Amino acid sequence: MHKLGISVYPEHSTPEKDYEYMKLAAKYGFSRIFTCLLSVDKPKEEIIAEFSDFIGKAHELGYVVAADTNPHVFKHLGATPYDLSVFGNMGLDIIRLDGNFGELEDRLITRNPQGIKIEFNASSDVSVDHLIRHGADPNNITMCHNFYPERYTGLSRTVFDKFNEKWKGLGLNTAAFVSSNNTNTYGPWPVYNGLCTVEADRGLPIDLQVRHLLATEMIDDILIGNAYASEEELKAIFEVDMTKTTVTVNTVEGLNETELRVLKEYHHAGRTDASEFLIRSSMPRLSCKDASIPHRDCGQDMFHRGDVVIVNDNLGHYRGEVEVILKDIPNDGERNLAGRIPKEEFLILDRMEENPDHFWDFLIL
Numbered sequence: 634m635h636k637l638g639i640s641v642y643p644e645h646s647t648p649e650k651d652y653e654y655m656k657l658a659a660k661y662g663f664s665r666i667f668t669c670l671l672s673v674d675k676p677k678e679e680i681i682a683e684f685s686d687f688i689g690k691a692h693e694l695g696y697v698v699a700a701d702t703n704p705h706v707f708k709h710l711g712a713t714p715y716d717l718s719v720f721g722n723m724g725l726d727i728i729r730l731d732g733n734f735g736e737l738e739d740r741l742i743t744r745n746p747q748g749i750k751i752e753f754n755a756s757s758d759v760s761v762d763h764l765i766r767h768g769a770d771p772n773n774i775t776m777c778h779n780f781y782p783e784r785y786t787g788l789s790r791t792v793f794d795k796f797n798e799k800w801k802g803l804g805l806n807t808a809a810f811v812s813s814n815n816t817n818t819y820g821p822w823p824v825y826n827g828l829c830t831v832e833a834d835r836g837l838p839i840d841l842q843v844r845h846l847l848a849t850e851m852i853d854d855i856l857i858g859n860a861y862a863s864e865e866e867l868k869a870i871f872e873v874d875m876t877k878t879t880v881t882v883n884t885v886e887g888l889n890e891t892e893l894r895v896l897k898e899y900h901h902a903g904r905t906d907a908s909e910f911l912i913r914s915s916m917p918r919l920s921c922k923d924a925s926i927p928h929r930d931c932g933q934d935m936f937h938r939g940d941v942v943i944v945n946d947n948l949g950h951y952r953g954e955v956e957v958i959l960k961d962i963p964n965d966g967e968r969n970l971a972g973r974i975p976k977e978e979f980l981i982l983d984r985m986e987e988n989p990d991h992f993w994d995f996l997i998l
Contacts (some may be wrong), residue, residue: 634849635875636697638665638808639855640828642821643687644673646860652690654861657692662870665808666691667777667856669701670710671731672821677710681723688724699752699777701726701821704734714738722748729777730751733759740769752777753798755807756788756830762803776800780810780858782824787832790980797851808854811842813862820859828858835982841978848878848984850991878993880969880981882941884972885931891924892943892971895953896995903957903989910962911942911987914955918944921953932968935961939975939982939994942968959986972997 641651655666667672668687675681688698700720706712712719714734729752733739743751743764753759755776765771778796783788788796793809811834812818814828821827829835834842839862843961846852857866873879877900884896895917903912926945936942940958944951950966956968957980964970972995974982985993 635852636665636854637661637663637870638667638854639663639862640667640669640810640856640858640860641687641691642669642672642860643683643981644675645819645821646691648687648989649817650719650861651687655691655694657864658862658867659696659888662698662865663867665854665856666696666698667701667729667810667858668698669821670706670820671701671703680710681719683722684725690827692724697726698724699729700725700733701729703730703732704791705722716892716901717742717747717749720749725749727775728871730754736764736767740764740767743770743773743920744768745773748773750775751809753801754779758796761805762799764841765803771804775806775808777854778830780812780820780828780830781832782820782822782826782828784826784835785832787829787835790831790833790983793831794849794851797849799849806853807851808856809846809852809857810858811839811846812836813839813859813866815863815866818859818861830858837977838868838869840873841874841981843870844879845980845984847875848880848981849874850878850984850988874994876921878981878985878991879996880970880985880993881978881996881998882974883998885970887929888971889926891921891926891953892969894920895943895955896941896971897997899955900992900994901955902992903985905990907989908959910958910960912959914957915951917953917955918951919953924953926952926969927967929969931964932963933970936964936968936970937961939950939973940970941972941974943971945969957982957985
């Protein structure tokens with residue numbers, strides 16, 4: 634089951650503002666918090682007191698809290714891979730390691746008596762598989778990607794997929810970041826161009842960023858990297874169907890009742906015998922044997938990538954089949970144009986093309 638998360642950076646805000654944000658996000662089903670100890674420049678005692686209070690309030694609201702750390706943070710707080718008691722006393726649920734201690738310590742830390750989960754950097758080629766083979770506890774390991782404050786430095790789709798295939802092959806929980814487009818957001822560092830994992834997601838509506846990560850089918854938990862997201866953004870994420878890929882379609886005018894029904898009422902899935910030209914959702918045909926879908930001229934000679942078409946009466950055996958065009962094909966009169974997927978959502982269409990027989994639903998506009 635997917636979990637949603639926010640990020641909170643107490644050193645840049647006030648306890649009162651953070652608590653109100655945590656309460657608001659909890660209302661919309663958020664249950665994870667990411668925070669960062671790397672950027673906190675305070676005496677040990679102040680950090681322990683402030684973060685213990687913050688984590689306690691987060692727990693009262695039902696959150697699991699992860700903190701970004703590195704060997705310097707450990708040393709400053711008096712922790713070692715052999716002794717995580719200071720983090721346990723703070724109430725921390727997950728320690729994210731931005732860096733490592735060496736093979737022996739990285740294995741041992743996963744077997745800490747406090748039961749704190751250890752989160753490795755999913756955006757690096759860390760040898761977690763080697764650690765597991767040599768005694769690290771896979772039940773106490775999770776993976777979380779980086780976020781990238783600097784424009785044009787986020788992960789490419791190819792690199793993102795390569796890492797995720799490795800982590801999912803090990804059966805590990807994975808998390809990645811999307812970014813709020815709200816004004817005056819911030820993260821742990823003084824850079825303000827968003828905090829997403831995948832560069833292609835930067836600047837997109839936040840629900841589309843979430844739907845893109847879901848469409849990869851390789852990300853479990855989705856975290857907002859910057860603070861604070863607006864209530865409208867939190868609500869938009871809450872309303873995303875987390876169980877399948879969803880893609881927007883802008884419908885054309887003049888659809889009849891049968892066409893609207895096959896678009897809206899089916900949980901679409903393509904076929905395993907996939908074509909390079911289109912994705913076929915064939916099941917709607919079963920309910921269209923006695924229906925009629927007259928040919929309707931759409932005024933274009935070719936169908937293009939992202940067009941959504943429905944087979945009409947001129948090819949009665951396939952009447953009602955819903956197809957998503959991948960490559961240009963001629964409009965031969967056997968298909969009606971039903972709508973178009975917006976170009977900004979082609980990153981989801983790309984994912985559908987990779988897994989044509991997987992489930993998707995249309996978001997009708």
